[in-house]
Amino acid sequence: MSGISVVNLRKLDLNLLMTLDVLLSECNVTRTAERLHLSQPSVSVHLAKLREIFGDPLLLPGARGMRPTARALALREPLRRALEALEHAISPAAPFDPALADHTWRVAATDYSEMTVLLPVLSGLRAAAPGTRLAVVEMVPADFARQAAEGLIDLAFHTRDNAPAGLRSRLLFAERYVLVGRQGHPRLKRRLTLAQFCALEHVIVSPDGGGFHAATDKALAAKGMARRVALSVPHFTFVMSVLANTDLVAMLPARLAQNTDVLRIVEAPLEVPGYEMMMLWHERSHRDPAHRWLREYIAGLV
Known part of the structure; x- marks a missing residue:
């Protein structure tokens, strides 16, 4: 960008550009003032500034009002597109219609x-x-x-x-934790004591892989007890299949096990902190x- 263009751009503001856009459309100072809700002298001042900035008269007196110069004609369409793009950019976001969305x-x-x-x-x-x-x-x-x-x-x-x-x-x-096993599990027909709970073979989910301690084990350790963890897996989906097909049990989030006919949910004999x-x-x-x-x-x- 040349030095002259930089200087001209810095002298321009949005009000001048809007005035120029209407002037090029109306070719008349009075009608431009009416459309912009400005006084006629204010529009004349804007036109004088625009002529100085562009180094061109832009609009010249004619037999039927004013007529644009060649420079003004070259400006008209690019200026209109630029102002439309700016208006679109700063307009409030349109309401979202999910029925028409393609996100x-x-x-x-x-x-x-x-x-x-x-x-x-x-x-x-x-x-x-x-x-x-x-x-x-x-x-x-x-x-x-x-x-x-x-x-x-x-x-x-x-x-x-x-x-x-x-x-x-x-x-x-x-979310809270519940004890889950298969329907018909022989050890889940009645409420368990803490010792019976610890004697069961448990499966746990270890997101990091291979771990054998979880929130239940911390709660048991606080009571000086420990359970038998026979299987550690990284995903809950596999646990559900394991429980349905073996006599292993698991302390699972309640929402995970609530809508299935093949699993039985019972209250555990100890409180394990849940999560949000x-x-x-x-x-x-x-x-x-x-x-x-x-x-x-x-x-x-x-």
């Missing part, structure tokens, strides 16, 4: 939140926003904040205690109408 949303979830958050809302979401797509990606808490900041992820579902800092959040529900499930998102998406609709829809159903 692709990306959410980070564990297999637990897939089953307890996403599965319950999926059919309704497809009906409400049939043109949208949903991509579920693996939840990596250490990387979610960066992914959200870069727009790679829209939402994540995680426990409050381990949620990444610096993100917007909303409580979805509070949160919906997380980045500030960059907080006011986006589509993003806000998705958050409200999920929270409303869950």
Whole structure:
């Protein structure tokens, strides 16, 4: 950009450009003043400034009003497009209509939140926003904040205690633990004592892989007791199959086991602290109408 262009651009402001746009349309100072709700002298002052900035008279007296110069004619369409683009950019965001939307949303979830958050809302979401797509990606808490900041992820579902800092959040529900085994399990026909509970063979979910201690073991250790953990797996989905086909039992989140005919839920003989499930998102998406609709829809159903 040349030095002259820089100087001219710095002298321009939006009011001058709007006046020039109407002047080039009307070719008349009086009608321009009426359209802009300005006085005629004010429009004349604007025109004088514009002539100085562009180094061109822009509009010359003619037999039927004013006629544009060649420079003015060259400016007319680019200026109109530029002002229309600016108006579009600063206009309030249009209301989100899910029935017409074609968004692709990306959410980070564990297999637990897939089953307890996403599965319950999926059919309704497809009906409400049939043109949208949903991509579920693996939840990596250490990387979610960066992914959200870069727009790679829209939402994540995680426990409050381990949620990444610096993100917007909303409580979805509070979860508690229950003892779960197969229907007909011979040891789950009556309420267990703590000793009987510890004698059962347990399966646990270890998200990091291979661990044999969880929240239940901490609660037992506080009482000077320990249970028998026979199997450790990384995903809840496999645990459900294990429980249905063996005599192993598990302390599971209640929402995970509540809608199945093949498993039996009983109250455990000790209190294990539960957790709060949160919906997380980045500030960059907080006011986006589509993003806000998705958050409200999920929270409303869950």
